[in-house]
Amino acid sequence: MRAFRHLSLSDALGIGLILCVAVFSLLLLVAPSIIVVMISFDTRAFVSFPPEGFTLRWYAEVFEQGELVDAMLNSLQVGLTVTLLCILLGVPTALACARGRFRGTTALSVFVLVPHMVPGIVLGVAVLFAGALVGVSPSIWLQSVAITVFILAVMVRTVQSRLVRLDPALEEAAANLRATPFQSLRTVTFPLLMPAILAGAVFTFVEGFDNLSVAIFTHGFRDRPLPVELLALVQYTSSPLVAAVSGVQIVLAIAALVAVSLSIGLDNVND
């Protein structure tokens, strides 16, 4: 507290204001999740706030409903496929953009960004029609590819920004120290890019799992992903079931963040 003793009134007011804004922002970020979780324990069969009573009935029902569990598994599959595709396509693209010595590296990095700028609905419709033209009908695979196109830019940008900040002398040093280009990539570039690749993987997995706008036009008729299933649910019912599904998702997200912070540290992902 000693540090505050010599503060002038205006300093104190400034700090107070900053604290207020910070607390307000934090509330704004966290409140929706807290409200959803509270609703999910409500005993009443319709969504209302504040909740009355406490039950785990909706959580039990989530896992009793075959469609919801299937939808979760579908979304999990899409999330993993999108992540894998983004790593396979995005990391080499980022390398080409940041280190390539050919004309058009800037054009390439802008080009990758374009699908991300188009509204997801438009991209979804476009992929649907384009698929129809070449005889590919909506499926879990078409959905995965479409979302990959949509979100690839995030992986490319994350890896690229890390690459740009890597000292180029590191790769030159590897070459000077007898490493072939492939050895240099394997022993120096990739290990140093790993935090960025993991960060990109978290973002792309979440998008693959959670995307509605692209998925709604491209998902398979029998393989409905979770967001589409939830949309149907809120359209026709208003039970706290939806809140319970969200509760499960929130728990999974927290578990994932804890796992990441325990393994490589959140700072590394941010970096």
Place this chain on the structure above:
Amino acid sequence: MMQGPTGPATSVATTSPVLRIGGVGKRFGTFTVLDDCSLDVAEGEIVTLLGPSGCGKTTLLRCIAGFWDADSGSITIDGQDMARVPVNRRPVGVVFQSYALFPHLTVARNVGYALRMQGVPRAEAARRVAAALETVSLTGFEDRYPAQLSGGQQQRVAIARVLVMEPRVLLLDEPFNALDAKLRGTMQVELRQLIKSLGLTSIFVTHDQEEALTMSDRIAVMRAGRIEQAAPPDEIFDRPATAYVADFIGSSNFWPSLVADGRVSLPDGQSVATGLRGAVRVMARPHNLQIAPPAAGPWQGRVAFQRSVGPLVEYHVETEGGDAMVKVVAMRRAQDRGFADGTAVSLRIVDPALCAVYPA
């Protein structure tokens, strides 16, 4: 004698050079970075590329390492042309300005990197890593990461990392830039002694003339992509081949003059022989001038400014006519205390033979 040809080595090596740079040129677009650079480096010799930023010294180093290709000319090491040799096959070791230590590897793994890339058997690699770390006095630091080391220790790891592969030529790109000023002086002496004890042929790049004078057997002064003069430090300092070199290395006084009958007259009435004709510029080092109480003589002036530089005093003397500010360096002695600012003094050149004459 002062107007000898500029460019390649003035001292001829007795054996064939380890590194031979022959007429190397390099352009980026329309900008010429290197223009017909030639330099031979003998076995065990430390040659410094010295010049202001943008003079091409780092470009030349990068061409030798193979990071960039020269547009013209040739670079040979032990008689072998390097043109078609990729970076990872060249017998050179580079110590980078940033050291470029691999942050995710320990000291031992950084130092052993080249050996792993070459597939050297584990036991032999371990032995060579230990030897290299001992050479740079870093035994016991094997398991530290670069971030846990001081700047000086990082530099030694960078050196050990290239020593371990026994390069024919060591390339050092401003290796003292990342160190604080106090540490630099000691590190320079230590590094020179280390390189000399290992007998490594080295090219050292710097923009700092004191560093160059400390480190080098020979200094190649570069200007706008060309080597102006390559000679031992004493010769560079005492007999700069061009006015640019004279101006760049150390402190200097210049006067315009005219050649008459093969001689140039100096401001104090003495004269010096020259092979040049017409308008010339005469250069004298501040320590070749003598400052004295006013006396009968053609060269009089007034002390405008003075400062102590260690055991020396540097006087700036405003000479008659007023346009030329002359720098004089004298040993700090009791009898010199008389020359306060504003004092009238007379100047004299101690040894006219040490004055250099350049075309105007």
